[in-house]
Amino acid sequence: MGPAVLSPSGPWSLAPPPAGRLSKDVPDGRLLFDADSGTTRLLSPLGVFIVELLERQRGACSTAEIVRAVHLEEPESSNHECLSAVETALAELVDARLIAARRPS
Amino acid sequence: MKVGELSARELGQALRGPGLRVATGPFQCRFGSDIAAVGPELARLYAEHELVAADDSFIDFHVRVASSGGLRRWIRPQALFSVDAVTPFSPLPRSQALAMLEWGLNWCVTAYCHHQLVLHAACVARAGRAMILPAPPGSGKSTLTAALVHRGWRLLSDELTLVDYDAAHLNGTTRPVNLKNDSIGVIARFAPEAVLSRPMHDTSKGTVALMAPPPASVRAAAEPAVPAWIVLPRWRAGASARLTPLEPGAAFMQLAENAMNYHLLGATGFEALGRLVDRCEAWQFEYGELDEAIAALDAFAPLGPKGAA
Numbered sequence: 001m002g003p004a005v006l007s008p009s010g011p012w013s014l015a016p017p018p019a020g021r022l023s024k025d026v027p028d029g030r031l032l033f034d035a036d037s038g039t040t041r042l043l044s045p046l047g048v049f050i051v052e053l054l055e056r057q058r059g060a061c062s063t064a065e066i067v068r069a070v071h072l073e074e075p076e077s078s079n080h081e082c083l084s085a086v087e088t089a090l091a092e093l094v095d096a097r098l099i100a101a102r103r104p105s
Numbered sequence: 106m107k108v109g110e111l112s113a114r115e116l117g118q119a120l121r122g123p124g125l126r127v128a129t130g131p132f133q134c135r136f137g138s139d140i141a142a143v144g145p146e147l148a149r150l151y152a153e154h155e156l157v158a159a160d161d162s163f164i165d166f167h168v169r170v171a172s173s174g175g176l177r178r179w180i181r182p183q184a185l186f187s188v189d190a191v192t193p194f195s196p197l198p199r200s201q202a203l204a205m206l207e208w209g210l211n212w213c214v215t216a217y218c219h220h221q222l223v224l225h226a227a228c229v230a231r232a233g234r235a236m237i238l239p240a241p242p243g244s245g246k247s248t249l250t251a252a253l254v255h256r257g258w259r260l261l262s263d264e265l266t267l268v269d270y271d272a273a274h275l276n277g278t279t280r281p282v283n284l285k286n287d288s289i290g291v292i293a294r295f296a297p298e299a300v301l302s303r304p305m306h307d308t309s310k311g312t313v314a315l316m317a318p319p320p321a322s323v324r325a326a327a328e329p330a331v332p333a334w335i336v337l338p339r340w341r342a343g344a345s346a347r348l349t350p351l352e353p354g355a356a357f358m359q360l361a362e363n364a365m366n367y368h369l370l371g372a373t374g375f376e377a378l379g380r381l382v383d384r385c386e387a388w389q390f391e392y393g394e395l396d397e398a399i400a401a402l403d404a405f406a407p408l409g410p411k412g413a414a
Contacts, residue, residue, distance in 0.1 A: 022372055024379045028352035033375040038368050040361050040375065042354040 011060030015100045041096055046089040060102050109152030117144045126157035130278040130326045133157045137169035140202045146302050150281045153323035166213045170206045188213050201305045204313050214265050215365045222268040222377045223365040228261035228277050229253045231406040235275045235330035237266055239363040245340025248288040251316050252395045255296035260322035272380035274329035279322050281315035289314045295395055335387040344393035346401040356387035
């Protein structure tokens with residue numbers, strides 16, 4: 001059996017936090033420190049928004065649902081702008097191992 | 106007793122023999138050298154520093170810069186740095202012995218002082234409030250620092266800023282400022298009273314000269330300062346002085362990049378840096394001319410009626 005193919009459009013859910021992760025909220029996002037890797041990151045405010053959205057949902061969200069939620073917060077932005085920003089933030093969150101795309105069951 | 110009160114003979118004897126024991130901020134160092142040119146330069150650069158009595162307390166760093174043996178005594182003579190009899194670096198031309206001693210001492214602080222967060226940053230203070238100036242080489246950090254400390258600011262450090270884990274206080278070593286290339290002439294003209302070593306040419310950093318810390322800074326060396334501002338300077342020819350606010354998260358990341366032992370300290374380093382950022386306003390600062398730059402930074406901490414730094 002080959003590796004699982006994950007949908008790029010989600011649905012997205014929070015990944016279990018690694019042991020020893022520290023975080024600190026700052027006005028321009030959230031600082032994260034992973035003790036295992038020694039890596040420090042500054043999560044963008046949009047990345048923090050998506051993480052908090054997934055925490056509130058207590059389940060998975062598709063990219064389209066996340067874009068809708070962002071658009072409600074930023075109604076002056078076009079859908080295209082929201083999608084582009086969300087895709088960038090999702091990539092950031094995946095890279096930080098904060099979220100993972102779940103295979104549709 | 107101060108280093109500057111020693112006669113040339115006493116100084117030379119100390120350097121060649123038991124060592125010159127000098128207090129530099131929170132550290133006590135023992136300098137040794139058999140290179141004749143080093144003594145007079147050390148005497149000028151450390152003139153205001155207090156000597157540590159021979160029977161007094163612990164010495165943190167036993168550092169020495171000595172002539173290489175063999176042929177290198179006469180043909181292209183070299184100098185070798187050692188700390189506690191360990192020689193971490195390759196030899197350099199003997200004409201660079203003084204710079205090697207200072208760079209070696211910086212290495213000691215970086216390599217051994219993990220009871221504090223060590224930032225690769227200059228630090229100056231006024232009225233007890235400190236400004237941290239982290240920046241990569243070539244940003245004009247040392248030039249700006251040298252200028253500030255000749256215009257009412259106190260030098261804590263030109264190169265390494267020491268942060269307590271609770272980030273409540275900063276400590277400096279109040280050692281000489283490392284000026285490079287054009288900065289040497291710039292500071293000689295800007296502050297004719299500045300005490301500069303002779304230039305050392307063809308070092309890995311180009312031509313280098315060391316500037317003695319102002320006497321008032323040395324006298325206040327043991328006084329910690331409260332962190333208040335993080336300023337990331339960048340010199341650009343012809344630029345007007347301009348301060349741009351820097352968000353705390355971005356400031357944190359800049360400091361982490363400039364912290365020498367952040368990765369070693371792990372969670373402790375993260376928390377210390379977080380507390381430091383909480384305590385400070387952060388700015389990016391572009392400048393092109395020293396008088397204008399100082400006026401902009403003076404606005405943070407106007408001198409009181411006594412002009413105390």
